[in-house]
Amino acid sequence: MTLFKMALKQIWRAGIRTWLNVLVLALTIIVIVFTQGFNQGIIEQVSTSMIRSEIGGGQYWHPEYDAFNPLSLDSSNQKITPEIQNLIQQNELTPVLIRQASLYPEGRLVAAVAKGIPPDQQILDFPTSVLNEANGIIPALIGKRMAKSTGLQKGDYVTVRWRDGNGMFDARDVEIVHVMQTDAAGIDMGQIWLPLQTLQELTLLQNHATMLISAPDFTHQNLANWSWQGHDVLLKDIRDLVRARNIGSSILYLLLLFLGLLAVFDTQILSLFRRRKEIGTLVALGMTREKVVRLFTVEGGMHAILAVG
Numbered sequence: 293m294t295l296f297k298m299a300l301k302q303i304w305r306a307g308i309r310t311w312l313n314v315l316v317l318a319l320t321i322i323v324i325v326f327t328q329g330f331n332q333g334i335i336e337q338v339s340t341s342m343i344r345s346e347i348g349g350g351q352y353w354h355p356e357y358d359a360f361n362p363l364s365l366d367s368s369n370q371k372i373t374p375e376i377q378n379l380i381q382q383n384e385l386t387p388v389l390i391r392q393a394s395l396y397p398e399g400r401l402v403a404a405v406a407k408g409i410p411p412d413q414q415i416l417d418f419p420t421s422v423l424n425e426a427n428g429i430i431p432a433l434i435g436k437r438m439a440k441s442t443g444l445q446k447g448d449y450v451t452v453r454w455r456d457g458n459g460m461f462d463a464r465d466v467e468i469v470h471v472m473q474t475d476a477a478g479i480d481m482g483q484i485w486l487p488l489q490t491l492q493e494l495t496l497l498q499n500h501a502t503m504l505i506s507a508p509d510f511t512h513q514n515l516a517n518w519s520w521q522g523h524d525v526l527l528k529d530i531r532d533l534v535r536a537r538n539i540g541s542s543i544l545y546l547l548l549l550f551l552g553l554l555a556v557f558d559t560q561i562l563s564l565f566r567r568r569k570e571i572g573t574l575v576a577l578g579m580t581r582e583k584v585v586r587l588f589t590v591e592g593g594m595h596a597i598l599a600v601g
Contacts, residue, residue: 320552324545331541335534339527341475343508344417347526348386352504352518357390362405365392366455369500370517376504384510386413387501389491395484396451397442404438405483406454408491415507418479422470423487430490432466435480439471446471452484457496464494 343349357368372380372387379385386409393406409416411423423431432452434444444450446468453463466486474480492498504518512520 317552320548323548327541327544328538331534331537334537335530338475338530342478342527342530343523345474345476346416346478347505347523348415349506349508349510350512350520350522351506351526352385352515353521354502355517355519357502357519362392362403365390365405365502366459369497369502372499372501373516376515380410380504383414384507385504386410386415387488388503388505389488389495389497389500390502391454391491391495393452393454393484395442396453397444397448400442402442403482404452406452406486406491407483408486408488410488415505416479418472418474418476419470420485423485430464430466430486431469433470433472433485434468435472435474435483437477437480438483439468441482444468444471454495456494457500462494 354368354370356364358364369389376385376387380387389408391406391408393404395402395404409420409423411420413420420433423433432450434442439445442450448468449465450468451463452466453461456462466484472480479485488501492500504515506512512522514520
């Protein structure tokens with residue numbers, strides 16, 4: 293208790309030097325906490341957005357489907373069985389048919405992916421209800437990023453070309469009925485959404501799907517000829533990215549801690565030279581070397597406590 297009182301009195305006497313040390317340590321702690329919270333906030337926000345708008349509770353993929361290989365899209369689809377159809381009617385699964393496509397906005401060629409989804413689906417949180425056909429027009433839904441890259445806006449017409457199930461090319465004009473704002477780039481960049489039944493009919497792939505998206509509370513079960521992809525797989529890329537950011541941030545944390553400790557250390561060394569007479573007096577009064585070191589250690593610790601406070 294005596295050492296604590298002596299350290300407190302010395303910190304109070306140091307005046308502005310004490311508060312400068314406290315300020316440096318406080319800024320160090322604030323930057324570390326803010327950076328760590330920022331990185332954690334990114335993964336939480338992006339993961340939540342992807343789960344709500346893109347991956348649901350998980351996905352069943354056709355065994356040949358490869359999200360990074362557009363050439364696999366022509367063969368990566370299969371017929372929906374009665375068992376799966378029953379789950380779809382119970383809003384446990386949502387089928388999605390994916391086909392390689394080309395858009396021709398204002399005569400330009402833009403490579404894209406055409407995705408068919410039921411307009412009345414209730415699993416993914418984005419406005420598929422706008423895809424209900426009206427007046428014989430084929431409606432299409434795109435995201436803000438896709439609209440920016442193609443120059444398309446709501447109400448525009450664009451020609452879409454694809455290869456059907458027999459390998460023949462076909463094309464139709466579609467109307468952009470909505471441009472959605474979403475944080476999930478996986479349902480936006482390079483993609484155009486069409487009604488599932490319409491895309492199935494146009495591609496001669498009636499009752500076919502490339503993937504099945506499950507509801508958040510869906511109990512995973514094995515479905516014949518479908519490959520299950522859980523959150524651990526579908527969110528791996530974003531988690532690896534944030535993990536790499538955390539490693540880079542750790543280097544910054546070490547540098548900031550080093551600078552903070554250096555500031556306290558320099559102050560303590562300066563204090564030693566300025567307080568030589570005081571230290572000599574304390575030693576003459578019977579204070580041991582260990583207690584003198586402990587006194588300066590307590591003073592440094594109190595700087596940290598004040599900085600955290």
